[in-house]
Amino acid sequence: MTFPDNFLWGGATAANQCEGAYLADGKGLSIADAMPGGKDRFKKLFSPDFDWTIDESRNYYPNHFGIDHYNRYEEDIALFAEMGFKCYRFSIAWTRIFPKGTEAEPNERGLAFYEKVIDTCLHYHIEPVVTISHYEMPLYLAKEFGGWQDRQLIDHYTRYARVLLERFGDKVTYWMTFNEINGALHFPALSLGMVPKTGAGNKQLVFQGLHHQFVASSLVVKMARELNPELQIGMMTIYATGYAFDCHPANQVANMEKNQEVNGFCCEVQAGGAYPPYTQRLFDKYGVQPLTMAPEDEQLLKEYPVDYIGLSYYMSTTIDVVDPEAAKVAGNLTGGIKNPYLETSEWGWQTDAAGLRIGLNELYQRFHKPLFVVENGLGAVDVLTEDKTVHDDYRINYLAEHITEMGKAIADGVNLIGYTPWGCIDLVSASTGEMSKRYGFIYVDKDDEGNGTYDRYRKDSFYWYQQVIASNGSDL
Numbered sequence: 001m002t003f004p005d006n007f008l009w010g011g012a013t014a015a016n017q018c019e020g021a022y023l024a025d026g027k028g029l030s031i032a033d034a035m036p037g038g039k040d041r042f043k044k045l046f047s048p049d050f051d052w053t054i055d056e057s058r059n060y061y062p063n064h065f066g067i068d069h070y071n072r073y074e075e076d077i078a079l080f081a082e083m084g085f086k087c088y089r090f091s092i093a094w095t096r097i098f099p100k101g102t103e104a105e106p107n108e109r110g111l112a113f114y115e116k117v118i119d120t121c122l123h124y125h126i127e128p129v130v131t132i133s134h135y136e137m138p139l140y141l142a143k144e145f146g147g148w149q150d151r152q153l154i155d156h157y158t159r160y161a162r163v164l165l166e167r168f169g170d171k172v173t174y175w176m177t178f179n180e181i182n183g184a185l186h187f188p189a190l191s192l193g194m195v196p197k198t199g200a201g202n203k204q205l206v207f208q209g210l211h212h213q214f215v216a217s218s219l220v221v222k223m224a225r226e227l228n229p230e231l232q233i234g235m236m237t238i239y240a241t242g243y244a245f246d247c248h249p250a251n252q253v254a255n256m257e258k259n260q261e262v263n264g265f266c267c268e269v270q271a272g273g274a275y276p277p278y279t280q281r282l283f284d285k286y287g288v289q290p291l292t293m294a295p296e297d298e299q300l301l302k303e304y305p306v307d308y309i310g311l312s313y314y315m316s317t318t319i320d321v322v323d324p325e326a327a328k329v330a331g332n333l334t335g336g337i338k339n340p341y342l343e344t345s346e347w348g349w350q351t352d353a354a355g356l357r358i359g360l361n362e363l364y365q366r367f368h369k370p371l372f373v374v375e376n377g378l379g380a381v382d383v384l385t386e387d388k389t390v391h392d393d394y395r396i397n398y399l400a401e402h403i404t405e406m407g408k409a410i411a412d413g414v415n416l417i418g419y420t421p422w423g424c425i426d427l428v429s430a431s432t433g434e435m436s437k438r439y440g441f442i443y444v445d446k447d448d449e450g451n452g453t454y455d456r457y458r459k460d461s462f463y464w465y466q467q468v469i470a471s472n473g474s475d476l
């Protein structure tokens with residue numbers, strides 16, 4: 001298996017899922033701080049009475065404390081360095097920089113924190129890879145503006161992004177504007193700061209909000225070109241490779257359409273530079289009228305597409321519109337039916353390593369842009385043994401299979417530049433808001449109720465990944 005010499009092996013986290021310290025050093029409240037934890041978290045976010053009020057009787061423990069990365073980042077990055085990380089993908093919490101989102105001047109203490117994180121990475125020759133917005137935004141913007149449905153968000157976001165690029169542009173080359181941009185269509189609360197009361201159920205507003213993010217992202221690309229042409233600004237998409245259940249033409253057509261909607265649409269705008277030809281059909285499906293656009297928007301999207309495509313890959317999606325009895329698969333974020341050839345994780349995610357190779361080929365053939373797998377991994381319940389380790393051969397097998405398929409995609413000619421498995425250190429789950437769904441190479445002693453020491457322990461996968469990186473992917 002041959003990976004390029006400069007392949008970016010690393011790991012990924014997000015501020016709201018690991019930092020904790022949710023009010024430290026001038027940080028404002030973010031939407032993530034107002035999302036209660038617990039298995040039915042998504043249900044709550046979709047319930048008609050959810051309104052962003054922080055109700056102290058609910059459990060906010062996981063987000064508010066995270067894994068205390070805010071205070072332990074040095075120890076954590078040292079552990080990443082011990083594994084041999086070439087890069088570390090993390091996100092910046094918008095609310096540490098602009099607590100409400102509308103201030104004219106940034107919060108220096110927030111910037112100072114990320115400066116230390118970045119410098120710690122550079123000290124170990126770890127390339128920082130920064131997500132500008134990962135499933136959070138100032139709560140104030142969600143409450144006062146209804147989130148991204150309001151065009152003014154573009155100004156607030158680009159002012160924030162400019163501060164980051166100007167401050168860190170000489171130290172950070174790789175940026176991503178929005179985590180899982182197509183998540184807007186599935187989880188408008190996380191992506192757009194929109195809940196039922198502010199229109200999350202209204203597809204017109206959801207697509208309008210997404211349009212504002214597209215424009216904001218292109219403005220960041222423009223800004224980066226002007227500041228320093230070396231900067232690489234990426235998009236980030238959920239990729240869930242699509243299969244028709246069988247060769248029935250109706251299933252093939254349904255798969256084509258779903259694939260266009262789930263995997264293609266946002267990439268066409270952000271990497272291809274224009275709304276795709278099937279936009280009208282998609283809008284008709286949801287009764288969406290033409291979006292409100294400024295005269296310059298389309299030209300901006302065309303002139304400033306992203307430099308690379310980052311993707312998260314956890315599952316494939318199988319579709320069957322012919323058999324109404326086909327069993328649905330419970331956990332898959334992008335829906336679909338049970339694929340009889342695939343295993344599902346404990347959370348019902350249908351894992352499929354070969355689907356990653358297919359997805360990488362599909363994306364690369366279409367856009368010819370460098371690809372970066374910035375999330376992938378197995379969420380599992382881990383057991384800390386008496387000698388303080390975790391025997392996570394299930395995770396090793398999962399990752400080895402996916403790395404093998406990435407190697408094959410590279411052999412197919414795909415320009416894949418890096419791999420940052422998700423939650424390289426255990427952190428709070430986005431969908432459940434709990435600790436018990438773990439992805440890490442490093443175990444964090446903390447449970448769903450807030451008990452534990454926060455101590456870190458190396459799992460078996462820690463040593464395995466160390467050897468994978470040392471051998472540049474050949475020793476799996």
Ligand code: BGP
Binds near residue numbers: 014
């Ligand atoms: C992605 C998100 C991450 C992350 C991951 C795993 O969709 O970008 O934030 O959490 O999924 O999901 P979960 O934590 O729900 O298992």
